Amino acid sequence: MHPFTVLAVAALVVTSTTALAAWPVSLSVVLVCLGVAATRGRLAAVAAASTAILVPVWCSQLMIHALFDRAGTHVLLEAGWLRLTSEGLTVAAQLGLRLAVLVVVGATVAVAVDRHRLVAAIDLAPVPPQAGYLLAATLALVPRLQRRRRAIADAQALRLLDAAPEARRAGPLRRAWRAVRLQAVPLVLSSVQDAAERAPHLAARGFPSTADRRTRLRDVPDSRLQRLVRRAAAVGAVVVPALILIGGAG
Amino acid sequence: MSAGAERATAALLDARIDSFRFGGHAGETLRGIRLVVAPGTLTAIVGASGSGKTTLARVLAGMLPPPSPGGAPVAGADDDPDDDVLEAVLELCGRRVAFAPGHRVRIDPAGWAGRVGLLPQEARHFLSGARETVAEEIAFALENQGVPRPRMRERVRAVAVDLGLEGLLDRDVERLSGGQERLVALAALAVVDPAVLVLDEPLAGLDAEARGRVVAWAADRCARGRSVVHLTRREDEMTVRADDVRILAGGGLARSSPARAAEPCPPAAGGVVPSAATGASASHRPSTGGSARGLLALSGASLGYGDPGRARRVLRRPRRTGQPVLTGVDLTLHAGETVALLGPNGVGKTTLLKTAAGLLEPLAGTVRRTGRIGLLLQDSGDQLFERTVRREVGFGVDAPRAVSHVLDGLGLSDVAAEHPYELPGSVRRLVALATVLVKDPDVLLCDEPTVALDDAGLDLLRGVLAQRAGTGGAVLFSTHDEDFAAAAADRVIRLPGPGGRDPHDAAAA
Numbered sequence: 001m002h003p004f005t006v007l008a009v010a011a012l013v014v015t016s017t018t019a020l021a022a023w024p025v026s027l028s029v030v031l032v033c034l035g036v037a038a039t040r041g042r043l044a045a046v047a048a049a050s051t052a053i054l055v056p057v058w059c060s061q062l063m064i065h066a067l068f069d070r071a072g073t074h075v076l077l078e079a080g081w082l083r084l085t086s087e088g089l090t091v092a093a094q095l096g097l098r099l100a101v102l103v104v105v106g107a108t109v110a111v112a113v114d115r116h117r118l119v120a121a122i123d124l125a126p127v128p129p130q131a132g133y134l135l136a137a138t139l140a141l142v143p144r145l146q147r148r149r150r151a152i153a154d155a156q157a158l159r160l161l162d163a164a165p166e167a168r169r170a171g172p173l174r175r176a177w178r179a180v181r182l183q184a185v186p187l188v189l190s191s192v193q194d195a196a197e198r199a200p201h202l203a204a205r206g207f208p209s210t211a212d213r214r215t216r217l218r219d220v221p222d223s224r225l226q227r228l229v230r231r232a233a234a235v236g237a238v239v240v241p242a243l244i245l246i247g248g249a250g
Numbered sequence: 251m252s253a254g255a256e257r258a259t260a261a262l263l264d265a266r267i268d269s270f271r272f273g274g275h276a277g278e279t280l281r282g283i284r285l286v287v288a289p290g291t292l293t294a295i296v297g298a299s300g301s302g303k304t305t306l307a308r309v310l311a312g313m314l315p316p317p318s319p320g321g322a323p324v325a326g327a328d329d330d331p332d333d334d335v336l337e338a339v340l341e342l343c344g345r346r347v348a349f350a351p352g353h354r355v356r357i358d359p360a361g362w363a364g365r366v367g368l369l370p371q372e373a374r375h376f377l378s379g380a381r382e383t384v385a386e387e388i389a390f391a392l393e394n395q396g397v398p399r400p401r402m403r404e405r406v407r408a409v410a411v412d413l414g415l416e417g418l419l420d421r422d423v424e425r426l427s428g429g430q431e432r433l434v435a436l437a438a439l440a441v442v443d444p445a446v447l448v449l450d451e452p453l454a455g456l457d458a459e460a461r462g463r464v465v466a467w468a469a470d471r472c473a474r475g476r477s478v479v480h481l482t483r484r485e486d487e488m489t490v491r492a493d494d495v496r497i498l499a500g501g502g503l504a505r506s507s508p509a510r511a512a513e514p515c516p517p518a519a520g521g522v523v524p525s526a527a528t529g530a531s532a533s534h535r536p537s538t539g540g541s542a543r544g545l546l547a548l549s550g551a552s553l554g555y556g557d558p559g560r561a562r563r564v565l566r567r568p569r570r571t572g573q574p575v576l577t578g579v580d581l582t583l584h585a586g587e588t589v590a591l592l593g594p595n596g597v598g599k600t601t602l603l604k605t606a607a608g609l610l611e612p613l614a615g616t617v618r619r620t621g622r623i624g625l626l627l628q629d630s631g632d633q634l635f636e637r638t639v640r641r642e643v644g645f646g647v648d649a650p651r652a653v654s655h656v657l658d659g660l661g662l663s664d665v666a667a668e669h670p671y672e673l674p675g676s677v678r679r680l681v682a683l684a685t686v687l688v689k690d691p692d693v694l695l696c697d698e699p700t701v702a703l704d705d706a707g708l709d710l711l712r713g714v715l716a717q718r719a720g721t722g723g724a725v726l727f728s729t730h731d732e733d734f735a736a737a738a739a740d741r742v743i744r745l746p747g748p749g750g751r752d753p754h755d756a757a758a759a
Binding site for chain 2: 147197209
C-alpha cells in the first residue's frame with residue numbers, strides 16, 4: 001500500500017475515534033492495531049514503544065484528573081491532599097484511552113510503513129525537495145549515531161580506558177559521567193564533521209534538486225483506487241470529527 | 251600556434267592557480283600551478299602526505315574556496331579575512347571562471363560537477379546517507395536531475411557492470427565494507443559522466459581485482475574522450491598508464507619523467523601452503539618466531555557479526571550471535587613474528603582482527619590471548635577523540651615520557667599541539683597508531699595500516715612493525731598492499747573470496 005494511503009487512513013481513524021470518545025471504539029482500534037502489528041511480526045516492538053510512551057502519559061492523566069479531584073462526588077479515597085473520585089478516574093481513563101489510540105496507531109504506522117518508501121513517496125510528491133532528505137536523514141540519524149557510538153566505544157575499550165589511572169580513582173558516578181563524556185564529545189564532533197564533509201558533495205550531486213520534475217529510482221506503486229481512498233480519508237479526517245462534534249452538541 | 255597553446259584551446263580543464271591560501275593561515279598551500287587536461291587523457295599527480303593534493307582536488311572541483319550558493323558563476327564583491335583566498339583562472343569546457351582576492355565567486359555546484367567531478371579521499375563522504383540500496387545511491391544525482399526511471403536503471407546498471415558492482419546493487423549502503431564504499435562512490439560519481447573526473451586516492455583500500463577494474467574503467471573513459479586526473483601518494487597501476495605524470499611538492503607542480511612500470515604486485519615470496527581448515531593460504535619467509543611462544547591463537551574459530559542492532563562490544567560482555575563470515579579459522583601468532591592478512595574487500599579481515607582483539611566473540615571455537623593486545627582500527631576517526639595530538643596519545647597514560655617517546659618515534663612531535671581532525675589523513679593515521687603503541691602492546695593488530703600513508707609513512711610503519719616483533723611482540727596486519735606485505739611480514743595469510751563478507755561493519759576490510 002502507498003505510504004500516504006496508510007497515513008491518511010490512520011489520520012481518519014485517530015481523529016474520528018478521538019471525536020467519538022467511546023471506549024469500546026477506542027479499545028477496538030487499539031486491538032486492531034495490535035493485530036496488524038502481530039501479522040507483521042512486530043507486536044512486541046509496537047507494544048514496547050506504546051508502553052514506553054503511554055505509561056508516563058497515563059500517570060500524568062491520573063495525577064491531573066483523578067488523584068487530586070475536588071469536583072467529583074463519589075469519593076473512593078481521601079487522605080490529606082489526596083482525593084480520588086470515580087468521576088476523576090473516569091475522565092482520566094477516557095483521556096488515557098484516546099491518547100492510547102493516537103500512540104498505538106502511530107506506532108503501528110511506524111512499523112507498517114517502510115521508511116525508504118515513505119521518503120521516496122515524499123520525494124515524488126509536490127513538496128520542497130529538502131523534505132524527503134530531511135525525513136530520511138532524521139530517520140537514519142538514530143541508527144547511524146548508534147553505529148558511530150559503538151565504534152567509539154570499541155576504540156575506547158581497546159585503549160583500556162576503564163583501567164586508566166583517573167578512571168580507577170573515580171567513584172561510580174564520576175566513572176559513569178566520564179564514560180558518557182568520553183563518548184558524547186567524539187560522537188558530536190564526528191557527527192558535525194561528517195555533516196560538514198558531506199554537504200559539498202550533496203550540492204555537487206544536485207541536492208536540493210532544481211529540476212522541474214524530480215524522479216526516484218525506487219518505484220512506489222500507487223493506483224487510482226488508492227488515490228481515491230486517500231482523498232476520502234484526508235477529507236474524512238476533518239469532516240467526520242466535525243460532524244460527530246456537531247451531532248454531539250445538537 | 252605552439253603545441254601547448256593548441257592543447258590549451260582544446261582542453262576540458264585548464265587551471266592556472268597562482269596561489270591558494272587557507273583563511274587564517276599565512277602560508278600558501280598551492281602556488282604557481284598550471285594544469286591542462288586535454289580530452290581523453292589520464293593525468294597523474296603524485297604527492298606526499300600534506301603536499302596539497304586534496305586541496306588541489308577541491309579547487310579543481312569548485313569546492314575551495316567554499317562557494318556561495320547560486321546560479322551561474324558570477325563575481326561579487328565580498329571580503330573576509332578568514333576566508334580562503336584563491337587567485338586562479340579555471341577554464342572548464344570553454345567556460346572561464348576567475349578567482350581573485352576580495353571576490354567571492356558564486357558557483358552552481360551541480361553544474362560544475364557536471365564538468366569536473368570529484369571523488370574525495372574519504373569516499374564515504376560522497377555518499378548521501380539518504381538512500382537504502384547501492385542502486386539508489388548511485389542514482390542519487392540522476393534523481394536530482396529528473397532523469398526518467400528507465401533511463402536511470404540503464405545508466406546505473408551500465409556503470410555497475412563497468413565497476414563490477416552488479417552483485418551489490420540491492421545491498422544496504424550502510425553494510426558495505428570500506429573498499430566497497432569507495433567503488434560505490436566512484437560509480438555514483440561516474441553515472442553523471444562528467445568531462446573530467448578528479449579522483450583523490452581512488453585505489454586506496456581496494457583489493458587487487460577491484461584496483462584492476464578501476465584502472466581499466468579509467469582507461470576506457472579516456473578512450474571515449476573523457477579525462478581523468480588521478481591524485482595519489484605513490485606511483486601505482488594507474489600512474490603507469492598516465493599520459494602526464496606530475497609531482498606535487500611544496501605547493502607547486504613539477505613534471506615527472508614517465509612513471510616506471512609498476513608491475514602487478516607479486517605475491518609475497520615463499521611457498522603457498524593451503525590451510526585445510528580455512529581454505530586460506532599462507533606464504534612463509536624465514537621467521538624469527540618459529541619456536542617462540544604463542545601470543546595469540548585462534549582455534550577452529552567461526553567469526554562473524556550478529557544482527558547489527560544487537561551486536562555489542564564484547565570486551566566485557568561477549569555475545570555470540572549471527573552468521574559466520576569466516577569458519578574453521580586456525581591461526582597462531584608467535585612472539586617475534588609479523589603476519590600479513592590478505593584477501594578481497596569484504597572477506598572478513600576486519601572481523602578476524604576485531605575478534606583477535608576481543609571486540610567480538612567467536613561464534614564457535616576459541617581465541618587465546620597472552621599479553622596486551624593493541625588494535626589500530628581501519629578508520630582513524632573512530633580512534634581519535636581528544637583536542638590535541640599530545641592529549642590524544644597521552645589519554646589514560648601515566649607516563650608522559652612514554653608519550654613523548656612515541657610521538658618522537660612517529661615524527662609527530664611537531665604536531666603535538668594540533669587538533670587531530672585538522673591533520674592530513676596520513677598524519678592522522680600515525681596519530682591513531684601512536685595511541686595504540688603508547689600502551690606498549692605485546693600483540694599489535696593493524697587493520698589496513700598502509701591506507702593513507704605515503705612512502706615516508708610506510709617506512710615509519712615498517713620500522714614500527716619490525717621493532718614490535720624484534721622486541722618479543724607479535725604483529726598481525728591486514729592489507730591490500732602486496733609489496734608492503736612482502737617487505738614487512740614473515741608470513742602471509744590469504745583469506746579466500748568471494749564467499750564471505752563482513753556484513754556489519756561499515757568500515758570493514
